[in-house]
Amino acid sequence: xxxxxxxxxxxxxxxxxxxxxxxxxxxxxxxxxxxxxxxxxxxxxxxxxxxxxxxxxxxxxxxxxxxxxxxxxxxxxxxxxxxxxxxxxxxxxxxxxxxxxxxxxxxxxxxxxxxxxxxxxxxxxxxxxxxxxxxxxxxxxxxxxxxxxxxxxxxxxxxxxxxxxxxxxxxxxxxxxxxxxxxxxxxxxxxxxxxxxxxxxxxxxxxxxxxxxxxxxxxxxxxxxxxxxxxxxxxxxxxxxxxxxxxxxxxxxxxxxxxxxxxxxxxxxxxxxxxxxxxxxxxxxxxxxxxxxxxxxxxxxxxxxxxxxxxxxxxxxxxxxxxxxxxxxxxxxxxxxxxxxxxxxxxxxxxxxxxxxxxxxxxxxxxxxxxxxxxxxxxxxxxx
Amino acid sequence: xxxxxxxxxxxxxxxxxxxxxxxxxxxxxxxxxxxxxxxxxxxxxxxxxxxxxxxxxxxxxxxxxxxxxxxxxxxxxxxxxxxxxxxxxxxxxxxxxxxxxxxxxxxxxxxxxxxxxxxxxxxxxxxxxxxxxxxxxxxxxxxxxxxxxxxxxxxxxxxxxxxxxxxxxxxxxxxxxxxxxxxxxxxxxxxxxxxxxxxxxxxxxxxxxxxxxxxxxxxxxxxxxxxxxxxxxxxxxxxxxxxxxxxxxxxxxxxxxxxxxxxxxxxxxxxxxxxxxxxxxxxxxxxxxxxxxxxxxxxxxxxxxxxxxxxxxxxxxxxxxxxx
Numbered sequence: 075x076x077x078x079x080x081x082x083x084x085x086x087x088x089x090x091x092x093x094x095x096x097x098x099x100x101x102x103x104x105x106x107x108x109x110x111x112x113x114x115x116x117x118x119x120x121x122x123x124x125x126x127x128x129x130x131x132x133x134x135x136x137x138x139x140x141x142x143x144x145x146x147x148x149x150x151x152x153x154x155x156x157x158x159x160x161x162x163x164x165x166x167x168x169x170x171x172x173x174x175x176x177x178x179x180x181x182x183x184x185x186x187x188x189x190x191x192x193x194x195x196x197x198x199x200x201x202x203x204x205x206x207x208x209x210x211x212x213x214x215x216x217x218x219x220x221x222x223x224x225x226x227x228x229x230x231x232x233x234x235x236x237x238x239x240x241x242x243x244x245x246x247x248x249x250x251x252x253x254x255x256x257x258x259x260x261x262x263x264x265x266x267x268x269x270x271x272x273x274x275x276x277x278x279x280x281x282x283x284x285x286x287x288x289x290x291x292x293x294x295x296x297x298x299x300x301x302x303x304x305x306x307x308x309x310x311x312x313x314x315x316x317x318x319x320x321x322x323x324x325x326x327x328x329x330x331x332x333x334x335x336x337x338x339x340x341x342x343x344x345x346x347x348x349x350x351x352x353x354x355x356x357x358x359x360x361x362x363x364x365x366x367x368x369x370x371x372x373x374x375x376x377x378x379x380x381x382x383x384x385x386x387x388x389x390x391x392x393x394x395x396x397x398x399x400x401x402x403x404x405x406x407x408x409x410x411x412x413x414x415x416x417x418x419x420x421x422x423x424x425x426x427x428x429x430x431x432x433x434x435x436x437x438x439x440x441x442x443x444x445x446x447x448x449x450x451x452x453x454x455x456x457x458x
Numbered sequence: 459x460x461x462x463x464x465x466x467x468x469x470x471x472x473x474x475x476x477x478x479x480x481x482x483x484x485x486x487x488x489x490x491x492x493x494x495x496x497x498x499x500x501x502x503x504x505x506x507x508x509x510x511x512x513x514x515x516x517x518x519x520x521x522x523x524x525x526x527x528x529x530x531x532x533x534x535x536x537x538x539x540x541x542x543x544x545x546x547x548x549x550x551x552x553x554x555x556x557x558x559x560x561x562x563x564x565x566x567x568x569x570x571x572x573x574x575x576x577x578x579x580x581x582x583x584x585x586x587x588x589x590x591x592x593x594x595x596x597x598x599x600x601x602x603x604x605x606x607x608x609x610x611x612x613x614x615x616x617x618x619x620x621x622x623x624x625x626x627x628x629x630x631x632x633x634x635x636x637x638x639x640x641x642x643x644x645x646x647x648x649x650x651x652x653x654x655x656x657x658x659x660x661x662x663x664x665x666x667x668x669x670x671x672x673x674x675x676x677x678x679x680x681x682x683x684x685x686x687x688x689x690x691x692x693x694x695x696x697x698x699x700x701x702x703x704x705x706x707x708x709x710x711x712x713x714x715x716x717x718x719x720x721x722x723x724x725x726x727x728x729x730x731x732x733x734x735x736x737x738x739x740x741x742x743x744x745x746x747x748x749x750x751x752x753x754x755x756x757x758x759x760x761x762x763x764x765x766x767x768x769x770x771x772x773x774x775x776x777x778x779x780x781x782x
Contacts, residue, residue, distance in 0.1 A: 096579035101546035108576035108583070116573060119564055193560025194573070197618055200524050200556070202549030203577040457527040 100203045105211035109203075113185075113215035123184055127220070130173045131227035135165050139234040146238075157238035159330040165231050166341050167408075167415040170224070172377060174345060175352040175401075178220055179373035182356025185212040186449060187366040196458045205454045209361065213446070216353045224349050225342065232338050239332035246322065248273035252331050256323045263319035267291065267311035270318050277321040282314040328411055340409035348404055351438065352377075355400065358445030362452045377401060385416040385426055397429045403437035406430075474538030477502045477626045477657035478523065483532035485515075485522050492518040494681035495532065500659055500674075502625070505652045507668035507689075508661040509771065510678035516661045517557060519678070520630055524554055537625050550579070553624035555632060559615025563604040567595060567614050570603060575621050582621045589617035594643065608635030616647070627651060630661045645671050669767035677771060693770055698738050700746060702730040703759035713753040719745060 142156035189195035198208050243252040248269045263270040272286035284291050284306050293306045359369040381401030405415050406429045478500035485493040492515045500506045510516050521527045525545045534541050539548035561570040575582035590596040593613035612635050619627050633641050648658050648671050662668055676686035704710050707725045714723050723732040734742055750757050
C-alpha cells in the first residue's frame with residue numbers, strides 16, 4: 075500500500091483565523107449549575123418514572139390515609155382514627171422506607187444508564203466536558219427530584235397522623251392516660267388494677283398469686299397454679315398491677331397518641347438518607363454495568379430479599395458481611411421510637427443483627443463512596 | 459436550510475495550520491487493527507472527505523480523535539491542541555456526529571440541545587435558536603424527538619454540532635436518512651460552513667457526495683490511509699475513457715487496438731469503451747474518430763468520460779487488490 079502521494083498543504087485550502095477558545099474549565103470534574111438543571115429536566119420529563127416516584131412516596135400513603143379517614147367518619151365505633159402514632163410508624167417503616175428505596179434506586183439506575191443506552195453520552199463527551207463532571211451532575215439532579223417528593227409524602231403522612239390522631243391512648247387494649255412517668259403509670263395501675271391485670275401484657279414471671287380469670291382477677295395457688303377460690307384482696311391486686319406497670323413502662327413510654335415532632339424530624343431525615351442511598355447506589359451500579367434493567371432487579375433483590383435476611387438471621391462466620399450490607403446499617407441508624415423496619419416492634423419478631431451506630435455510619439458512607447467511585451471510574455474509562 | 463446566525467469572532471487561536479493532524483495513530487480491538495498507523499493531515503478551512511468502504515475504520519478513527527475511545531499508539535492534534543492532553547480545550551471548538559445522531563426520545567429537540575449546550579460554555583445556550591434555524595427545524599423545535607424523522611434527527615445532530623461555534627466539524631455519514639432535498643440542503647450547508655472558515659471532515663462511503671462536497675479526500679481501507687490529497691490532483695492521475703456507439707463495435711475494437719494509437723478497448727453492451735493514458739491529449743479523441751471513419755465504421759456517438767472519484771476509487775482499490 076502507498077500513502078499520501080500528494081501532499082495537502084494549508085496553502086491549498088482557504089484556512090483563516092477563527093474565534094477564540096472559551097475558558098470555562100470544562101476539564102474540571104465539578105459540574106455546572108446548568109448541567110445539573112438540564113439533568114433534572116431530563117429525569118423529570120420521564121413521565122413513567124416520575125409517576126412511580128409520586129405514587130409510591132405520596133400516592134400510596136395518601137390513599138391509605140384517605141380510606142382510613144373515610145371509614146372512620148362513616149363508622150367511628152368500628153374503625154379507629156385515621157392517624158396516630160401507630161399508623162405513622164407503620165407507614166414510615168413498612169411502606170415509605172422500603173418502597174421509597176426501590177423507586178429511588180430505579181431513578182438512580184435510570185440516571186446512570188440512559189445517556190449510554192440512548193446514545194447521548196457520546197454527544198456530551200464530544201463537548202469536551204469532563205466525563206466525571208457529566209457523572210457527578212446526576213447526583214444533585216437526582217436528589218433534587220427525590221428529596222422534595224419524599225418530603226411531600228412524609229408531610230402528608232405527618233399531617234394526617236397528627237391532625238387525625240386518636241384522643242385516647244390505647245395501650246395493650248386498655249385506655250391509658252398519655253405521657254405518664256413510670257411512677258405515674260404505677261399509681262394509675264394501682265388505681266385501675268383490673269384494667270391492667272386483664273389487658274396489659276405480662277412480660278415476665280410475676281411472683282404475685284393473682285391472675286386474670288374469665289370473670290376478672292382471681293387468686294391462684296402459688297404451688298399448683300390453678301385458681302383458688304379465695305377472694306383477692308385489694309392490696310394483692312394493686313401489687314400485681316404495679317408490677318405489670320413497671321414491666322410495661324418502657325413499651326408504654328414509646329407509645330403516643332401522635333408522633334412527637336422530634337421523631338417526625340428524625341424520621342424524615344432517615345427516609346431521605348435511605349432514598350439517597352438507593353439513588354446513589356443505583357446510579358453507580360447502572361453506570362458500572364451500562365444498563366438499567368439488571369441493576370434495578372439487583373437493587374430490588376437487595377432491598378426485598380438480602381437485607382431482611384442479613385438483618386435478622388445470624389449466620390455463623392458471616393456476621394461481619396451481614397453488617398456490611400447497607401440496608402442492615404441503615405436500620406441501625408433508624409430513629410428511636412420507630413419499630414425496626416425488618417424486625418417489627420420486637421414483640422416476638424426476629425432480632426436484628428447487632429451493629430454499633432459508628433459501624434453503621436462507616437458502612438453507609440463506604441457504600442456511597444465506593445459506588446460513586448466505581449460509577450465515575452467506569453464512565454470516565456468507558457468506550458462510547 | 460437558511461444561512462443565518464452563527465458568526466465567528468475573529469481572533470487568533472491555536473497556531474497549527476492543520477485542523478486534524480495524526481501520526482502513526484493505531485487502535486486495536488483484540489487482535490484486529492481497526493486503525494493502522496494513520497498519518498492524516500486535514501488543512502483548516504476546507505471540506506475534507508474521509509472515504510472508505512464499510513468496516514474500513516472510518517468511524518473508529520473519528521472516535522479516537524474525539525476521545526470516545528483511546529488510541530493504542532501514535533499522536534494526534536485537533537485544532538493545534540494535543541489530544542488527549544488538551545482534549546477539553548480542543549473539543550470546545552469541535553462539533554461532531556458519530557454514527558447516527560441519537561437523542562433522548564422523550565424530550566423535544568430544543569430540550570436535547572439545552573442539555574448539550576449546558577455542557578459547553580454559557581454562550582452555547584444562546585446559539586440554540588440559530589442552530590435550529592440554520593438546519594431548518596426551528597418550527598419543530600418543541601416536538602419530541604420520537605416524532606422526528608431520520609432526516610430531522612440528522613439535522614438536529616448538525617444543530618448540536620453548531621452549538622459550540624465550531625472551528626472543526628466532524629460529520630460521520632451525515633447524508634444517512636436524508637431525502638434528495640435534504641441531501642442538497644446538507645451539501646449547501648457544508649459549503650456555507652466552509653465558506654465561513656470552518657473545517658468540515660466528512661466521513662462517508664458515498665463517493666459521489668464526497669466528490670460534490672469536498673476539496674480534498676483521504677481514502678482509507680482496512681485501517682490504513684491509502685491516498686490523500688486534493689480531489690482535483692488525485693483525479694488528474696486517472697486514465698481517460700472514451701465511450702463510442704457505432705454500427706460495428708467488433709471492427710472498431712480491431713481498428714483501435716491494432717493501430718498506432720495503442721489504446722486499450724473493450725466492447726460492453728454494444729458500446730466500445732476506450733481507455734487512454736492519463737496524460738493523453740484531447741487530440742487523441744479526434745484521432746479515434748478519424749480511424750473509425752476511415753475504417754468504414756459509422757460512428758453514432760463519441761463521448762469523453764471525465765474521471766470520477768468513484769472510478770478512481772475503484773481503480774485504486776482494485777490495483778491494491780491486484781498487488782495483494
